[in-house]
Amino acid sequence: MPPVFDTPAIDYHAFAPEIAMVVTLVVLLFVDLVFEERGRWATATVAGIGLLASVVPVLSLAVDGADRSLFGGAYVVDNFALVLKALFLVAGYVTVLISTDYIADGDYYEGEYYFMLVSSLLGMTVMASARDLISIFVALEMLSIPAYLLAGWRKRDLRGNEASLKYYLLGVFASAVMLYGMSLVFGVSGSTLLVDINQAISRGVDSVPLVTVGIVFIVVGFAFKVSAVPFHTWAPDTYQGAPTPITAFLSVASKAAGFAALVQIVFIGFLGREDVWAPMFWVLAALTMTVGNLIALRQTNLVRLLAYSSVAQAGFMLAPFAVAADIPADRGGVGAATGAVVTYLLIYAGMNLGAFAVVMAVARKTRSAEISAYGGLFAYAPGLAVLMGVFVFSLAGIPPLAGWYAKFVVFKTLLDAGTVAAVTLAVVAVVNSVIALFYYASVARQMIMEPAPEAETARVRVPGSLGAALGICAVATLAFGAFPGLIAQLGDLALLGVLP
Amino acid sequence: MVDTVVFLVAAVVILVGALGVIFSRNPVHSALMLVMTLFGVAVLFVAQGAHFLAAVQVIVYAGAIVVLFLFVIMLLGVDTAENLSSEPLAGQRPAAAVVAVASVGLLAVLAVRAVQVSTGAEATTLPLDSERSNIAVLAEVLFTDYLFAFEVTSVLLVIAVVGAVVMARRPRPAATDELEDDGSDGDDLGVERHTQTEAELA
Numbered sequence: 001m002p003p004v005f006d007t008p009a010i011d012y013h014a015f016a017p018e019i020a021m022v023v024t025l026v027v028l029l030f031v032d033l034v035f036e037e038r039g040r041w042a043t044a045t046v047a048g049i050g051l052l053a054s055v056v057p058v059l060s061l062a063v064d065g066a067d068r069s070l071f072g073g074a075y076v077v078d079n080f081a082l083v084l085k086a087l088f089l090v091a092g093y094v095t096v097l098i099s100t101d102y103i104a105d106g107d108y109y110e111g112e113y114y115f116m117l118v119s120s121l122l123g124m125t126v127m128a129s130a131r132d133l134i135s136i137f138v139a140l141e142m143l144s145i146p147a148y149l150l151a152g153w154r155k156r157d158l159r160g161n162e163a164s165l166k167y168y169l170l171g172v173f174a175s176a177v178m179l180y181g182m183s184l185v186f187g188v189s190g191s192t193l194l195v196d197i198n199q200a201i202s203r204g205v206d207s208v209p210l211v212t213v214g215i216v217f218i219v220v221g222f223a224f225k226v227s228a229v230p231f232h233t234w235a236p237d238t239y240q241g242a243p244t245p246i247t248a249f250l251s252v253a254s255k256a257a258g259f260a261a262l263v264q265i266v267f268i269g270f271l272g273r274e275d276v277w278a279p280m281f282w283v284l285a286a287l288t289m290t291v292g293n294l295i296a297l298r299q300t301n302l303v304r305l306l307a308y309s310s311v312a313q314a315g316f317m318l319a320p321f322a323v324a325a326d327i328p329a330d331r332g333g334v335g336a337a338t339g340a341v342v343t344y345l346l347i348y349a350g351m352n353l354g355a356f357a358v359v360m361a362v363a364r365k366t367r368s369a370e371i372s373a374y375g376g377l378f379a380y381a382p383g384l385a386v387l388m389g390v391f392v393f394s395l396a397g398i399p400p401l402a403g404w405y406a407k408f409v410v411f412k413t414l415l416d417a418g419t420v421a422a423v424t425l426a427v428v429a430v431v432n433s434v435i436a437l438f439y440y441a442s443v444a445r446q447m448i449m450e451p452a453p454e455a456e457t458a459r460v461r462v463p464g465s466l467g468a469a470l471g472i473c474a475v476a477t478l479a480f481g482a483f484p485g486l487i488a489q490l491g492d493l494a495l496l497g498v499l500p
Numbered sequence: 501m502v503d504t505v506v507f508l509v510a511a512v513v514i515l516v517g518a519l520g521v522i523f524s525r526n527p528v529h530s531a532l533m534l535v536m537t538l539f540g541v542a543v544l545f546v547a548q549g550a551h552f553l554a555a556v557q558v559i560v561y562a563g564a565i566v567v568l569f570l571f572v573i574m575l576l577g578v579d580t581a582e583n584l585s586s587e588p589l590a591g592q593r594p595a596a597a598v599v600a601v602a603s604v605g606l607l608a609v610l611a612v613r614a615v616q617v618s619t620g621a622e623a624t625t626l627p628l629d630s631e632r633s634n635i636a637v638l639a640e641v642l643f644t645d646y647l648f649a650f651e652v653t654s655v656l657l658v659i660a661v662v663g664a665v666v667m668a669r670r671p672r673p674a675a676t677d678e679l680e681d682d683g684s685d686g687d688d689l690g691v692e693r694h695t696q697t698e699a700e701l702a
Contacts, residue, residue, distance in 0.1 A: 006644060007644075008644045008645070008647055022655060025655075025659075029662070070648070071644075071645055071646070071647065071648050072645055074645065074646070074648060074649070075648050109666055112662060112663075112665075112666045115659075115662055116659070116662070116663060116666075119655075119659040122655070123656075126652060134646055134649045135648060135649050135652075138649045138652050138653055138656065139652070141656060142652065142655070142656045142659065145656070145659060145660055145663060146659055146663060148663075149663040149666065149667060152667070155667070
């Protein structure tokens with residue numbers, strides 16, 4: 001008797017963004033193959049158009065509004081997934097914009113660069129919808145493997161090699177730890193679906209040690225991904241050695257993907273076992289904020305400073321996890337924590353990409369990312385200096401810039417939870433905001449007060465695509481700060497469709 | 501009867517292979533002996549009805565991993581005589597002895613305990629469809645519930661291949677000359693054009 005297979009129902013509309021991205025990948029490979037050197041200039045355009053085209057189905061799915069669940073719940077397209085997919089695609093588009101001139105000017109492989117970039121984004125969009133352990137793992141590898149390669153794109157530069165190697169080795173180690181945790185959780189629950197795992201582990205009291213070890217390993221694995229202290233050691237060297245557009249990409253999109261996975265795994269799969277993960281996240285958040293900020297204070301290189309500042313920012317995003325289970329239902333419960341994380345991610349993406357775009361624009365002239373090279377920037381490039389000021393003060397959380405609202409949402413979540421632990425964490429976060437202001441403000445002071453080194457005051461020429469990226473980031477940072485209602489709606493929308 | 505014979509033959513193959521790995525003077529022989537051991541284990545899997553595991557054992561362990569071992573051995577050179585008296589890590593031998601004794605002790609404890617708790621029942625964690633082999637069950641799951649992950653993995657492999665090619669390829673020595681008239685983006689950056697942008701950034 002031939003075996004009878006039930007063909008799985010496939011909703012192609014739900015997959016449309018991913019399909020559009022795979023088509024983009026194929027087109028990129030073909031452009032590179034057929035036109036060779038003559039087609040190099042086109043690859044950036046193809047990648048940009050492909051990413052924008054992939055946003056269209058995301059919008060049409062959002063307009064449609066219905067939650068879609070495929071493969072028995074392994075792949076879910078809900079508002080949470082759509083908001084994050086849009087974030088990844090737009091962040092990817094901005095990365096293409098800031099990469100265009102950098103990659104074309106240096107002697108790099110261009111077609112493959114954009115191929116890798118779009119591949120990594122494809123993994124991220126899959127991650128936003130993945131609701132079972134296998135999909136999550138495949139998505140994680142798909143976003144990580146191109147990222148390891150991109151980090152080492154400067155093949156002849158020793159720091160580039162170091163960046164790639166450290167990122168790769170620690171990333172693989174984290175994947176292995178996480179996979180081990182997943183296998184333990186699967187062994188106890190008998191399912192890879194997050195919803196079923198939740199049923200199994202929040203019900204039974206047997207196998208408690210196994211569940212605990214499994215949860216700890218999985219969270220640790222993702223802590224590497226989001227560069228939480230003490231698993232952050234790869235971040236500064238990788239950020240410094242990677243090509244600057246990739247540093248921006250890693251610190252924004254890759255980190256956001258890690259948080260997307262954490263939100264899904266923790267708030268769907270492990271809800272009900274907060275006795276295990278809430279204290280972990282508390283310690284991770286407090287350590288990440290404090291250590292990231294204290295080391296950032298001592299940096300003299302702006303890229304390293306932004307690297308440590310992005311570590312510290314991750315601490316703020318981890319804070320809502322620590323208190324999620326304590327938020328009363330009338331204040332939104334776990335949904336409020338999800339909203340806070342997503343809101344923070346959206347705002348952080350705009351301001352951090354913007355800061356890196358300014359670094360790249362200035363480096364085109366000064367050839368340096370040392371903070372001392374920023375002296376006198378306000379005098380000879382007032383536009384760039386003002387933009388840099390907007391981005392760093394937004395990162396510091398000064399109203400009326402967008403970063404203020406991101407921090408506000410996190411504080412609100414912490415205070416809504418109201419437990420002693422939550423309030424303590426809020427105090428730690430406030431102290432850290434003040435520390436962060438020191439080093440962000442020192443960048444502004446350097447630009448305005450200090451004279452230019454060697455009195456170099458030639459104009460900084462900003463290429464069109466880099467200017468467009470700066471414009472997008474600046475508009476996002478200013479608009480979300482002035483009208484936080486815009487982003488609040490997105491954050492409230494971004495609820496997980498399928499809760500246990 | 502057949503089961504017992506299969507087990508005995510496989511056990512002999514495994515043990516001879518394992519001893520061969522340790523006692524071969526030539527590392528290539530050791531690696532080949534390892535193949536023998538892994539093959540014996542695969543036979544045992546078949547005897548237990550775990551056909552999928554048996555196939556994986558042969559393809560992944562006996563195939564891919566040992567080939568990788570051989571690559572490394574060949575790259576390091578088989579001709580170099582092994583200097584067995586040297587000790588690259590200080591205290592390696594005493595540590596190995598301690599670990600060996602501890603492992604044997606653990607095994608002994610397990611063996612003694614097993615006599616008391618062993619029920620002789622076949623190990624299963626989930627009820628399998630007894631009508632079909634586990635390969636058919638796996639295939640059905642792979643092409644229904646996990647179809648998406650399966651397809652995405654195929655894309656992932658393509659990405660990894662492209663990445664490996666990029667990383668392995670040598671940079672073109674005279675890249676600047678080719679770039680001169682490729683007509684790529686029209687902006688005029690003059691000297692900066694071919695320098696490695698921001699090499700000093702680091």
